[in-house]
Amino acid sequence: MALDRIMEARNVVDKIQSMPRYSAVSLLTRERQEKINHIVQESDHITEMLRQLQTNDGWTFANERKGITVHYRHEEGSAVHTIKTHAILENYTATEFLYLISLFLEADLMWKWFPKKVCGTSGSFQ
Numbered sequence: 001m002a003l004d005r006i007m008e009a010r011n012v013v014d015k016i017q018s019m020p021r022y023s024a025v026s027l028l029t030r031e032r033q034e035k036i037n038h039i040v041q042e043s044d045h046i047t048e049m050l051r052q053l054q055t056n057d058g059w060t061f062a063n064e065r066k067g068i069t070v071h072y073r074h075e076e077g078s079a080v081h082t083i084k085t086h087a088i089l090e091n092y093t094a095t096e097f098l099y100l101i102s103l104f105l106e107a108d109l110m111w112k113w114f115p116k117k118v119c120g121t122s123g124s125f126q
Helices: 003-017 021-027 030-053 094-105 107-113
Strands: 060-065 068-074 081-086
Touching: 003 030, 094 107
Parallel strands: none
Antiparallel strands: 060 068, 068 081
């Protein structure tokens, strides 16, 4: 479901949930309630992702070069570090953009292409 459709669905859910209790209960079968719960969960996730894109709170600055800013954070209770980059891409073709995005999608192969052999074969930094 597209981002705008999920947020539109969330607006409908909010209206349903603001109805007097007796009116809302008659509208909600178990299947509908499950769909509403899914919409709430997805829209909350999208809202949180958008919030994180707009702030660097909780992120550690790593580097800035040639207009590309990199931040990272350690995910609590995990060996995973999340990386956030920011750049304004101008005059990129769709193919060039896909090449760039593919680097992030192939993170499990990072040890093969990451410079200076900093990354081990497990994908973890040494």
